[in-house]
Amino acid sequence: xxxxxxxxxxxxxxxxxxxxxxxxxxxxxxxxxxxxxxxxxxxxxxxxxxxxxxxxxxxxxxxxxxxxxxxxxxxxxxxxxxxxxxxxxxxxxxxxxxxxxxxxxxxxxxxxxxxxxxxxxxxxxxxxxxxxxxxxxxxxxxxxxxxxxxxxxxxxxxxxxxxxxxxxxxxxxxxxxxxxxxxxxxxxxxxxxxxxxxxxxxxxxxxxxxxxxxxxxxxxxxxxxxxxxxxxxxxxxxxxxxxxxxxxxxxxxxxxxxxxxxxxxxxxxxxxxxxxxxxxxxxxxxxxxxxxxxxxxxxxxxxxxxxxxxxxxxxxxxxxxxxxxxxxxxxxxxxxxxxxxxxxxxxxxxxxxxxxxxxxxxxxxxxxxxxxxxxxxxxxxxxxxxxxxxxxxxxxxxxxxxxxxxxxxxxxxxxxxxxxxxxxxxxxxxxxxxxxxxxxxxxxxxxxxxxxxxxxxxxxxxxxxxxxxxxxxxxxxxxxxxxxxxxxxxxxxxxxxxxxxxxxxxxxxxxxxxxxxxxxxxxxxxxxxxxxxxxxxxxxxxxxxxxxxxxxxxxxxxxxxxxxxxxxxxxxxxxxxxxxxxxxxxxxxxxxxxxxxxxxxxxxxxxxxxxxxxxxxxxxxxxxxxxxxxxxxxxxxxxxxxxxxxxxxxxxxxxxxxxxxxxxxxxxxxxxxxxxxxxxxxxx
Numbered sequence: 001x002x003x004x005x006x007x008x009x010x011x012x013x014x015x016x017x018x019x020x021x022x023x024x025x026x027x028x029x030x031x032x033x034x035x036x037x038x039x040x041x042x043x044x045x046x047x048x049x050x051x052x053x054x055x056x057x058x059x060x061x062x063x064x065x066x067x068x069x070x071x072x073x074x075x076x077x078x079x080x081x082x083x084x085x086x087x088x089x090x091x092x093x094x095x096x097x098x099x100x101x102x103x104x105x106x107x108x109x110x111x112x113x114x115x116x117x118x119x120x121x122x123x124x125x126x127x128x129x130x131x132x133x134x135x136x137x138x139x140x141x142x143x144x145x146x147x148x149x150x151x152x153x154x155x156x157x158x159x160x161x162x163x164x165x166x167x168x169x170x171x172x173x174x175x176x177x178x179x180x181x182x183x184x185x186x187x188x189x190x191x192x193x194x195x196x197x198x199x200x201x202x203x204x205x206x207x208x209x210x211x212x213x214x215x216x217x218x219x220x221x222x223x224x225x226x227x228x229x230x231x232x233x234x235x236x237x238x239x240x241x242x243x244x245x246x247x248x249x250x251x252x253x254x255x256x257x258x259x260x261x262x263x264x265x266x267x268x269x270x271x272x273x274x275x276x277x278x279x280x281x282x283x284x285x286x287x288x289x290x291x292x293x294x295x296x297x298x299x300x301x302x303x304x305x306x307x308x309x310x311x312x313x314x315x316x317x318x319x320x321x322x323x324x325x326x327x328x329x330x331x332x333x334x335x336x337x338x339x340x341x342x343x344x345x346x347x348x349x350x351x352x353x354x355x356x357x358x359x360x361x362x363x364x365x366x367x368x369x370x371x372x373x374x375x376x377x378x379x380x381x382x383x384x385x386x387x388x389x390x391x392x393x394x395x396x397x398x399x400x401x402x403x404x405x406x407x408x409x410x411x412x413x414x415x416x417x418x419x420x421x422x423x424x425x426x427x428x429x430x431x432x433x434x435x436x437x438x439x440x441x442x443x444x445x446x447x448x449x450x451x452x453x454x455x456x457x458x459x460x461x462x463x464x465x466x467x468x469x470x471x472x473x474x475x476x477x478x479x480x481x482x483x484x485x486x487x488x489x490x491x492x493x494x495x496x497x498x499x500x501x502x503x504x505x506x507x508x509x510x511x512x513x514x515x516x517x518x519x520x521x522x523x524x525x526x527x528x529x530x531x532x533x534x535x536x537x538x539x540x541x542x543x544x545x546x547x548x549x550x551x552x553x554x555x556x557x558x559x560x561x562x563x564x565x566x567x568x569x570x571x572x573x574x575x576x577x578x579x580x581x582x583x584x585x586x587x588x589x590x591x592x593x594x595x596x597x598x599x600x601x602x603x604x605x606x607x608x609x610x611x612x613x614x615x616x617x618x619x620x621x622x623x624x625x626x627x628x629x630x631x632x633x634x635x636x637x638x639x640x641x642x643x644x645x646x647x648x649x650x651x652x653x654x655x656x657x658x659x660x661x662x663x664x665x666x667x668x669x670x671x672x673x674x675x676x677x678x679x680x681x682x683x684x
Contacts, residue, residue, distance in 0.1 A: 065094035065233040066125065069118055072132040073102040073145025073185070074285055076463050078174055078209075079132040082217050085398060086130060086225075088255075093226050094234045095128075102133075103144025103284030111151055112164060126168045126199070128233065130225070133189050134174040138522070138679050139181025141188075144284040149185065152192040163196040170202035170228070172220055176209040178639040178683055180646065183207070202228045210683075212423040214397045248421035251404040251413060254454070256364060259371070261453040263359045264378055273376035283374045288464050289388065290376060292336050292515045293322050297508050298479060308577045311486040312540060313506060314470070317514065320478035325516075329472045329551045330523035330544040333482050334464035336387065336515040337501035343392065343438055344385045350442050351452055355382035361456070374461070381452075387515075390460040392436035392500055397426055402458050403440065409447035416445055434489070434497045465501035468521060468636060468680055470543035472550035474558075480518075483543040483580065522678050523548070523634055529555050532564040532631040534622065536645055538571030538600065538611050541637030542580050544680065545570075548634065549585075553593045566593060567625070569611040571600035611641070612648045622649075623656040626671070633671070635679040642681040649677075 068090060072083040083099045090097040098118055105111055119127045136142045141149040155163045171193070173186020183206055190204045202224055207216040271277065273290050282290050299316040317333075319325050327333070348355050360378045363371035375388040385391065395403065400420040407413040419429045429435065437459055441448040450458070471481035486506050487499025508514060523544045525533065533552075535545040545568055556563040568585070572578040579599075588594035598618070602608040615622060625631040626649075633649070635642050646668065653664035671677035 062091065063094055063096040064235060064238045065229060066096070066128065067119060068095045068097045068229070069115060069127065069129045070097055070099040070132065071102050071129060072099065073142050073148065074132075074134050075136045075142035075144075076134075077285060077461060078213065079134045079142075080285060081396065081398065082132045082172065082174075082207075083130075085217070086132075086221070089221070089226075093230060094238060095229065101144060101284045102148045105148045105151075107147055111148060115167070126166050128229070129167060129169045129198075131169060131171045131186070131189050131193075132174070133171065133186040135176075135179075135181065135183050135185040138179060138681065139184035141185040143519075145185065149188060152189065152196060156192045156195040160196055164193060165197035167193070167198035168201050168232075169193055169198050170200070170205070170225060172205040172207060172217065172225075174207045174209065174213060176683065178210045178643075179681065180643065201232060215423050248401075249414065249417045251407075251417060252401055254405045257453045257457045258364055259453065259457075260362050260364050261359050261456070262362055263357055266358065268358070268360070268378050270378055271376065277373055277376060281371075281373055283372045286374045286461065288334065288336060288517060290373075292334070292464075292517045293319075293325050294513045294515050295319050295322060295325070296511045296513055297505075298510070300510065303483070303580045304578045305576060308573075310578070311488075311506070312578065312580060313484050313486060314581075315482050315484060315505060316471075316479050317482070317516070318478065319480055325518055326477075327469060327473050327480055327518045328520070329469070329474065329525070330547040331469050331473075331521045332466045332519040333469050333480055334466050334517050334519050335482075335501055335505065336464050337462055338504045339386050339389070339391050339462070339500060340498065340503065341386075344382060346442060347385050347389070347391050347438050348381060350438070351450070351455060353381045353385075353452060355380065355385075357381050359384075384456070388462055389456070390462045390500070391438040392498075393460045394430050394435060395437045395440060395458070395460070397421075397423075399437075399458050399460075400426075400430075400440075403445075403448055403450065406450040406454070407445055407447050408449055409445075412445045412447045432492070434491045462500070464517070466519060468523065468544040468547075470546045472547050472554060474554045475550045481547075483540050483546070485540050522675075522680065523636075524675070524678075525551060526564075526632050526676075528630075529561045530564045532567065532595075532625050532629050534567045534569075534625060534631050534633045536569045536611050536615065536634065537636040538569075538641060539578075539637060540580070541635075541641075542570055544634065544636050546581055546584065549588050549593060553588065553591070556593060563593075564629075565595040565625070565631075567596045567598070568594055569598045569600065569614055571602065571609075571611045573603040574601055575599070575604065577603075610644070612644045615645065615648050616651065619652045619656050623652050626676075627653075627657060630676070632675075633677045635677075635681070637681065639681045639683055642679050646679075 068086075070083045070086050072079040074080045080101070087097045087099050100118065105114055115127055115129070133145060134142045171186055171190040173183035173190065175183030175186065186206075187204065190200070194200050205216075205220040205224060207213040207220070274293075277290050279287070296318050297315055298318040301314050303312045303314055304310060319327075344355070358378050358380050361373070362368070375384065397420040400416055404413050404416040404420070407416060419425045430440075435444060441450065467482040467484060469480055470483045471479065484502050484505055486502045487497075488503070489497045491497050505514060521544070525548060529552075533548065535548060537543070537545040549566065549568075552563050552566055555561045570585070572580065575582070585594065585597060589597045598611070598614045600609045600611045600614050602610060626633065635645050649668055650661070650664045653659050653667050654661055657664070657667070659667060668677060
């Protein structure tokens with residue numbers, strides 16, 4: 001049972017604990033080295049390192065449910081966060097856990113053998129596993145889980161119904177109902193595992209990021225996961241047959257972080273972040289920190305008129321000097337954001353840190369072989385706070401509970417816990433007010449006093465921002481272009497909320513550097529260039545359409561190919577304000593590269609006009625292009641727009657194509673399977 005503990009940690013205590021932990025870790029390392037080298041003698045084992053029958057029997061008493069393997073597949077860290085929650089709570093419910101990143105499973109490995117190697121219970125019963133799996137984009141697996149998903153699909157297709165015999169599993173699937181393929185990856189894992197021999201012990205759990213994904217997971221654990229696991233694996237008379245261990249209004253005890261922050265001098269050399277860290281020593285979700293490449297911004301131009309208060313910028317980024325980075329037309333460019341200097345300085349002041357101090361992160365256990373780096377060190381405090389800590393992100397409710405443990409004011413502690421206890425309180429106090437982590441620990445709840453190592457542990461990591469490339473690799477192989485809306489909004493308190501990555505890019509001067517990498521996109525022109533294409537991209541959704549038009553112009557004018565029709569639906573507020581790339585689009589229309597240009601202006605007249613309205617207006621032409629001429633459809637923009645466009649296409653197939661609603665939906669779904677209907681959407 002977690003208990004409420006008020007903790008006031010003085011600077012002296014922190015330094016003493018840090019010193020004691022460092023010395024302890026050093027002594028453990030020395031003992032381990034002496035043992036390995038044989039200094040204890042052939043028949044003598046260092047007492048602290050012995051594993052005897054007592055420890056084994058102790059495990060069975062402490063963990064009557066046995067071992068639970070918790071696999072997670074995460075793109076931005078949510079699944080990893082939930083896996084760690086299970087790990088923290090498992091012992092109270094009678095289970096010993098290991099959490100494993102599905103990204104550790106790579107091509108050529110055998111997942112069954114990997115799981116068997118991890119499990120210590122071959123003789124004692126089935127392998128018990130929980131999978132926490134996110135969904136990325138339009139139903140795709142997160143990058144680290146892609147290889148695992150390919151394997152289980154392949155095994156199921158082969159009909160290998162005994163591949164995971166002896167495995168018993170449950171799946172919690174994360175996603176958002178804003179997207180058509182809600183939690184598709186988790187659903188796939190749940191389905192395929194049962195087809196290849198694993199035994200499902202619990203129905204699929206679902207977490208909706210469009211509502212209250214953390215609340216969904218808390219209910220799943222409390223009402224489904226732990227009761228089912230205990231009923232199946234823990235004896236009814238065991239003291240671990242607990243019910244509700246959670247108390248939303250009690251702060252968790254402060255636990256040791258799994259690593260130590262150790263300050264070092266300038267004499268400790270830096271390590272090449274791209275080549276000095278073998279891939280197997282890096283946390284999969286953090287690999288962009290180690291692999292992204294610095295490239296200079298070659299040119300920047302504003303795409304909106306001066307009459308508009310907003311800003312959308314076109315960036316040309318020079319990749320000619322970096323042979324490791326190449327792109328295909330309309331791929332995604334991932335940019336690693338950097339926090340604003342004022343925010344970084346604010347954080348350093350609150351944490352009582354010197355920005356110039358350098359440190360390394362080391363495992364608290366002293367077992368360097370088991371440690372994985374989550375950002376490159378040695379580094380300075382400034383680099384850490386600038387590049388790796390998402391200081392402006394709203395902390396998760398579970399993270400707020402941890403922060404409450406460090407609040408020295410009892411009233412503030414209870415207020416934080418109250419906010420974290422309810423999605424409604426949380427939305428009102430954090431989301432609607434746009435309160436980020438740095439706001440929370442400085443202005444909102446200033447009594448929070450958190451040591452640096454705990455701060456690094458609880459602070460979300462800065463995630464790459466993905467922009468669909470707006471240039472053709474045939475036309476511009478050494479310069480990659482992106483189209484970026486600069487996010488600036490006034491908060492309820494009158495201060496300005498600034499999007500981290502867009503404003504980072506906006507403030508880089510010409511020839512300034514940004515850190516980036518390429519991620520493949522689903523936008524690909526048809527191999528048969530004579531096929532027509534229908535492009536729907538309002539606002540910055542125009543980016544990949546510009547790339548596709550550049551490519552079509554290249555095929556037509558340089559390669560002398562018989563290029564098919566190109567139809568574009570573009571929407572914005574007014575033609576004189578935010579008609580992005582207007583000169584280029586008009587020129588493409590004039591030259592014949594663009595067959596038809598349909599413009600929807602939402603603020604030009606009293607009645608708003610959107611792209612889906614124009615699509616419906618041109619329903620006969622649209623259906624003929626799709627059904628008779630084999631057109632490919634590309635959609636880019638906000639999820640609501642994308643869903644509206646999809647429903648419009650279904651309605652067109654139903655009315656013009658004389659299909660019943662179910663047949664129309666199946667027809668559009670098949671286009672998607674065939675790669676003829678491609679969407680890249682983002683939550684607004």
